[in-house]
Amino acid sequence: MAEAQRIPDKHADSSVELAPLIAARWSPRALDPAAEVTDSQLRALLEAARWAPSYGNTQPARYLLGRRGEDTFDRIHGVLNSGNKVWTAGAAVLLLGAVLRRNAKGEIPYAEYGLGLASENLVLQAVAEGLVAHQMSGFDPEAARTAFDLPAEVTPLVVIAVGKPGDPSYLDERRRERELAPRTRLPLGEIAYTERWGRAAF
């Protein structure tokens, strides 16, 4: 089957047109196990994260990354839960995202918020590079701490799999169904209010 037919169209079904990168981003599990990410693509992902906003420009986001075949990749892969281990073997790159909770001035406010913003920048840059990126909290943070000898002021929060879309038929049945199912969201009126809490703005 042609590639275009195998890979489902998962564009956001929005009531108005969105910026193309936002509309195209989704979290696939079927990844091409032969795909590679170039040095400049990987650099662009981390640059995008670097240029994210943060509280007082405190920049609390940190990443450890490895390519498939490298020891760092294997160590990140090794701390994932069993469900995530299966499909992430096809990733070209795995990144462990962590927050720096304290700097020389003390506690960094909104540090987790900062990692979230940086990671979404990274993910959207991946889409711009023709790649896909899938964030995961399903990993053992203490195992990650041990595997990379993380300092006490650093908390690992997310693993991000980056790669190219692959053939969903390689997934087990449950994941294949999820991969091919339409993406859903709450209605806009349920997340945006006006005048009082709960009164739909749209």
Ligand SMILES: Cc1cc2nc3c(=O)[nH]c(=O)nc-3n(C[C@H](O)[C@H](O)[C@H](O)COP(=O)(O)O)c2cc1C
């Ligand atoms: C903080 C966070 C943790 C997540 N953890 C996992 C995970 O452990 N495994 C997984 O397959 N997907 C994980 N996801 C992906 C979400 O399930 C996905 O973003 C959500 O279902 C919406 O789908 P979409 O990204 O395709 O729009 C996570 C996403 C976020 C933001």
